[in-house]
Amino acid sequence: MFKITTRFFFGKSIVLTKYGEWNSIMKKFIKYKPIGVIRSPFKEQQGTPIQAKFATGTKGVIELFNEFCEGLEGLEAFSHLILLYHFHKAKGFNLKTKPYLEDVPHGVFALRGPRRPNAIGITVVELEKIVGNKLYIKNLDVLDGTPLLDIKPYIHYFDVFPGSKAGWLEGHDEKLAQQLRISADNRFNEKE
Numbered sequence: 001m002f003k004i005t006t007r008f009f010f011g012k013s014i015v016l017t018k019y020g021e022w023n024s025i026m027k028k029f030i031k032y033k034p035i036g037v038i039r040s041p042f043k044e045q046q047g048t049p050i051q052a053k054f055a056t057g058t059k060g061v062i063e064l065f066n067e068f069c070e071g072l073e074g075l076e077a078f079s080h081l082i083l084l085y086h087f088h089k090a091k092g093f094n095l096k097t098k099p100y101l102e103d104v105p106h107g108v109f110a111l112r113g114p115r116r117p118n119a120i121g122i123t124v125v126e127l128e129k130i131v132g133n134k135l136y137i138k139n140l141d142v143l144d145g146t147p148l149l150d151i152k153p154y155i156h157y158f159d160v161f162p163g164s165k166a167g168w169l170e171g172h173d174e175k176l177a178q179q180l181r182i183s184a185d186n187r188f189n190e191k192e
């Protein structure tokens, strides 16, 4: 897969290993600077809805940093936004954890919880209006003060896959789940 390329400069041969290049990129830290902050009524993990779907009507505001406001052009015409953010209150991670909806542990990449190797969260929210640098949004499962990394428009042509499989979630009665576990408990604070 990775070729070793030999080049000649001034009669000398230099061996460039593409693997070496790739390896050094993968070992680098990737830095992201927040583009804004999410304001929500939820101050702590416990009691916060576990998904936006269970947070119907919860209102919040995105305060976008002024330097990014020009990038909002055209966004007001979308009804829903995909928010990518940093779970800033998440502490470490476990590769296997019990999710809110089951008492059986699953791998972190088959889960949506905050304690993960890269603490990145994703939530689809409803956009009510944009006023200046403020985006008024609904249906939040995010803590107040969460650093926002990116906003993308939710586009049903791209983001809906009818007939998709839901892994270990298949067979869960959604209504029952809503009644029992719509809010987070303390499990993602505890080391297992």
Ligand SMILES: C[S@@+](CC[C@H](N)C(=O)[O-])C[C@H]1O[C@@H](n2cnc3c(N)ncnc32)[C@H](O)[C@@H]1O
Pocket: 044, 045, 046, 047, 048, 049, 050, 051, 052, 086, 087, 088, 089, 090, 112, 113, 114, 120, 121, 122, 123, 141, 142, 143, 145, 146, 147, 183, 184
């Ligand atoms: C199960 S996660 C799902 C989040 C998102 N919808 C996702 O799929 O990536 C939702 C829980 O994360 C926790 N949470 C939300 N914002 C957080 C933050 N900034 N830092 C740490 N935990 C957070 C809350 O306890 C909330 O109930």
